Amino acid sequence: MYFPVSHGEHAVRLGNEASISQTIKVKPGMWYALILGASRTCAQDEVLRISVPPQSGDVPLQTLYSPHGDVIAWGFRATSNVAKVILHNPGIQEDPACGPLLDAVAIAQFYPPKPTRGWSFAANLVKNPGFEEGPFPIFNSTNGVLLPPKQEDRVSPLPGWMIESLKAVKFIDSKHFNVPFGQGAIELIAGRESVISQILRTVPNKVYNMKFTIGDARNGCHGSMMIEAFAAKDTLKVPFKAVGKGHFKTVSFKFKAFENRTRITFYSSFYHTKIHDYGSLCGPVIDQVIVHPVA
Template sequence: MALTIIIVKFVFLVSTVYSKVTLENSGFESQPTNLTTNSTSQFVLLNSKTNVIPGWSFNGTVWYVTAGGNISLPGNGHGLQLGPNGVINQTFKTDGSYYYTLTFTLAPSSMNCASNFTAVNVSGSDESKVFIYKESFGSEMWQTYAYSMSREIQRGIMGIQFQSVAGSNDCWPIIDTLLVNGIGSPRLYGDNGFMNSGFEVGPAFLDNSSQGILLDDDTNEEAFKVVQQWTILGMIKYIDSKHYAVPRGRGAVMLVSGNPSGILYNRRFSRHGKITLDFIMGDANDSCVGDFTVYLQVGNYMMWNFTMRSLGVGSRVRHSVTFKAEFSKTESVPISFSSFNVTRTSDQQVLCGPVIDSTVIRFSSSKILHYEPVIFCFVLATVFLI
């Protein structure tokens, strides 16, 4: 009976975590109206007076792009290249009180531009961020990024905007395949002392991408975290169990090479005593070969390091540390996992690194519930049946 109640509560929580948002023409497969250029051309310059992009408004220099040759896009479909002063935007209705994250694809226009500066400025309701294509972080000539669009808002209208950033050698950005999802206010998902302990609550994954989602520094404390409750240090990759070896659940984070790469959680301790912290460290079964070292730091003075030799075949190990909590009740204690090593996949020399998942923190004398894996499977079965 108790387990049934927990399952019902968990199903309710899962149903309130996400709010699905549908963008019109999110992959630009509905072509602009009144195209007059030869249909075999990969780049068609659009005119804001004669061409209309379904679902989008635009101004400045914008090209309609077809994949092929040197242009690679998800599903070999279509995208938009933003040239000088190129801007595209769309508004949508929000559904309830949520934070919103945007997943999108950024691609260079040629191999030469992959090693040069290709960037786009993305804006939500009240913030903006510049994303730069980074060579060697994936096996495709396009990359997927995620952006935290806003703080919590009420029902209304929200807009997203992409604007070109001047590149070198006319390396203008190509945008494709967008997803927006609303995420509910933070909750303690599971009795383990961390919110979003298994990194299940984060940006939406593209159906036709096996590359994961690149996430970079979001240390602005005022902003909503794109992986809920976790601050990103440097560059990480958000990965899913459909395409990678994920130790538990659907999502995990990969600490891609160096500079450093890490995640951080701020937590208050309401009482003193011995604390046990567990986590799983592994590789993503992506041929990432080399020596992994992960540094776990609690507060300013406690640090441990964990190493493993990765063969890139999906191995994993659970680590545990115990320390004494003597922090002030009002003190926000940073807990971070970071990596500085440089490792690459053996097949395509893509930058990679250790996977972190299933973080658990508790007072040593307390018991922790392990319903999460059972409930997760039950929820998946319920969703598919419905």
Template sequence: MVIKGARRVALFLVVCAATRAASAGDGPLPNGNFEDSPDRSQMDGSTVTGPDAIPQWKTYGHVEHIASGQKQGDMILTVPEGSYALRLGDDASIQQQLSVTPGTIYSVTFRSARTCAQNEKLSAWVVPGGAPDEVHVQTLYTSIGWDSYCWAFQAQASSVTLVIHNPFHEDDKSCGPMIDSVAIKTLYGAPQGNNNLLRNGDFEEGPYIAPGSQYGVLVPHRDERDISPLSGWMVLSYPNSKVVRYVRTPQGSYAVELVAGGEAALVQEVDTVPGSSCRLDFTVGDAGDNCVAKDQQPMRVQASTADNSTTVEYSSEGSGGSVRASLEFKPSQSRTRVVFCSTGYHSKSDSSGTRCGPIIDDASLVCASPTPAARRLLR
């Protein structure tokens, strides 16, 4: 398997003037679930033969309009919502033009599933905009075969073209990930609270989650160079294919579920005054998703900075409980990195194999100015 060169780059840069740009309001994109089917004259079996065959979208390369229950060899392809989805085969892409507000950050959510290779991935970007970002469709986190992923961009013009692309070349040109339920959400850049140095510590600003979703949205590796779909926060992982999950709690608010054990961490860097007295408060709990972990293997969350760390144990009943925890420290640097990670791996108690983990919520970091004596010692 190799990643092809840029033979289709010119196609991605084309914005069709005749296509009406969709206004980027919160929710599904026009025909984002691909239920508006192509005309049969532009199809060869399930394969799309014309770039304008899928209403509201342009397609390039080997794209298939997949019906739920369609067979691929001995495998039956399922669709998570409605009756249809798309499969992006050899070097294929889909794109849609959007009306946006320049300078505003948007998060794009989509569902995806592997069909052939273990290490499938998708690239996403907008034109005009930056370089493609990769989203790994590798580890399966749910029992239904589909996971929801998110990606974010900052608009550089009032009209942009969203591109989602399969960068791999397979011997079988039809092989590639399936995609469904493409949606968008405006992110307003959650400010810090009154005395809270953390931005978006309550996690109320994040990617679009479809109403009634049981699984939330996976947030992939995003470092300080990237635009995060979870305002204020980075997701650091090793390897960089691991994720955290953005979920809706039983109380109707939002939180982050640590589903990848120690392979992915939730991170934020803040300005601090060396020698000040700081206290990090946060909630550890479960998302009410039957993620049971007790007795000999409770959930364990490690919260840390460069100057101190603590491990919080939580015996989950899987019904939405929580405990409050704190970490006190005196920062030694003017920038402090706050890190949350889970130290174990967990699955739902229903034997489905769906991965789960502890949630982090309501995080706050409050610091008091250092005393005169402490300031003298730091000089």
């Protein structure tokens, strides 16, 4: 059986209930992201179980987002000075030749994100607002890095943010894509099934302003796009006509907080594919999210 290898010349296929592991040195309390070149080998519901005890999670590989193999990131927080990384195939497939295919593994270290302190307009309540802390591709990956669904804030590979959706979102870098600000941004590639959110510390009955930038990644993604933004009980729908050339715009709206914790949420209203590759999902880019109290 032939297996395409996207990164390098060699790979490991995990057969039924197979595992590989390695012990690495880490710093207690620091955030990390495992960055993996992973794909399925058969048209079956394959899953990769990633464990760094006591944390564990299942990454679905059924949906392929790139014809050249996907790169995924999975986050964890170190609890001691060593961590055992375990990659496991928990499934039992009818065809023993099936199973997750791994062709690259790397690790990135993050500092715990914090809001930007300041007075009034100088403050930003959003942690990691410009996505400058993220799983930048360490090995050769021109398709971005997928952030698996249901990644909570405490273990997210995107520090400060939660991926609450049923499908992945994509972390993109300025080396390979159009990024409005800085080095990183998020592409919402699966419509309403791609959702990012964050919980902010707010003051009840106080009014806040939220500003963010949307655009396209200059990757051939086209069409009438729309990002929906939610904060407390307020909603903003932002239309954007993408022609795949890297254009972007900045919008803002005000919302009133009702509790000392307020969730902000973003998702894409529609599904999109690339103009020259209708098998590759894509979507609007979001960057530079700023929330500050209104004076």
